Amino acid sequence: MTISRAVLARPLRRILLTLPVLWVVVSVVFLLIHLVPGDPIVQMLGEGATASDISALRHSYGLDAPLSQQYAHYWRGILHGDLGQSLRLHDSVTHLILQRYPYTLALTIAALIIAIITAIPSGIWSALHRNRWPDRTLGVVSLVGLSFPNFALGPILILIFSISLGWLPVSTAGTGGALDFLLHLILPAITLGLSLAAILTRMVRTAMLEELSQDYIRTARAKGLSENAVVYRHALRNALVPVLTVIGLQFGSLLAGAIVTETIFSWPGIGRLTISAIYNRDYALVQGCILAVGLTYVLVNLLTDIAYTIANPRIRSN
Numbered sequence: 001m002t003i004s005r006a007v008l009a010r011p012l013r014r015i016l017l018t019l020p021v022l023w024v025v026v027s028v029v030f031l032l033i034h035l036v037p038g039d040p041i042v043q044m045l046g047e048g049a050t051a052s053d054i055s056a057l058r059h060s061y062g063l064d065a066p067l068s069q070q071y072a073h074y075w076r077g078i079l080h081g082d083l084g085q086s087l088r089l090h091d092s093v094t095h096l097i098l099q100r101y102p103y104t105l106a107l108t109i110a111a112l113i114i115a116i117i118t119a120i121p122s123g124i125w126s127a128l129h130r131n132r133w134p135d136r137t138l139g140v141v142s143l144v145g146l147s148f149p150n151f152a153l154g155p156i157l158i159l160i161f162s163i164s165l166g167w168l169p170v171s172t173a174g175t176g177g178a179l180d181f182l183l184h185l186i187l188p189a190i191t192l193g194l195s196l197a198a199i200l201t202r203m204v205r206t207a208m209l210e211e212l213s214q215d216y217i218r219t220a221r222a223k224g225l226s227e228n229a230v231v232y233r234h235a236l237r238n239a240l241v242p243v244l245t246v247i248g249l250q251f252g253s254l255l256a257g258a259i260v261t262e263t264i265f266s267w268p269g270i271g272r273l274t275i276s277a278i279y280n281r282d283y284a285l286v287q288g289c290i291l292a293v294g295l296t297y298v299l300v301n302l303l304t305d306i307a308y309t310i311a312n313p314r315i316r317s318n
Helices: 002-035 040-045 051-060 067-079 093-128 133-147 150-164 178-212 215-222 227-264 270-279 283-311 313-317
Strands: none
Touching: 002 067, 002 283, 040 051, 067 283, 093 133, 093 178, 093 227, 093 270, 093 283, 133 178, 150 178, 150 227, 178 227, 215 227, 227 270, 227 283, 270 283
């Protein structure tokens, strides 16, 4: 019972600390989107709309109420699970987000998997060949990956693998089943995941070098354990503890980076939905998208805290 309480204590503290941050983010977005010049009702009806039509539609959406009342009404809706109606798409914000969110989640998870399966072997290989040509080569590749933005990498991948070679589809999520979906997912996932792979490779290398220099590694080798057992069973297990934290924190960065990647590849995720909502001044939809991303970030950090606590029992008493 003591261990379970300790495991839950840190995540619960993190939730209590993160909820005010989430409230501030949504509140700032609410104020900014309402203070930006322009009238979404006029955009919807066009310049030729009469004043009475504009007034009637503004009243139907509650946009003629004072800003404080709109703010209070919005949070009352959130507490009841109602995120409002989209001004442009004439559908509930909750329904629109639930339609698009799985695509963004699939893209983010695929990018994370690509980053992990690329970074961990590369980081281990680099650490085991410290200051030799494999280490230097991977160092240069990691630096290029960190310096290359996804808005430049995406079009290059399209030119090479879609237009020149014709191996992979150019854009959208496909409509031909699971295999077609996966084929459409490859290029955007690589575009989004390579920069994270570069960060994680350097993290794994540094953590492995630190663990390989510890006394318990020398003791394990002195006892006659095989090099594979020393590296993978002992050093790698401990080296991955700080990497877990970085992965959790970077998940939020992947969600943010998905906005650009989804735009490049016409991926029907929540990122493109957010851009469209901002462009059209669709108040409720912008706020709903930001709230969905924020809640995802909170949940991922919670799961990271639990995983970190389980992987490193020494922090349970802190």
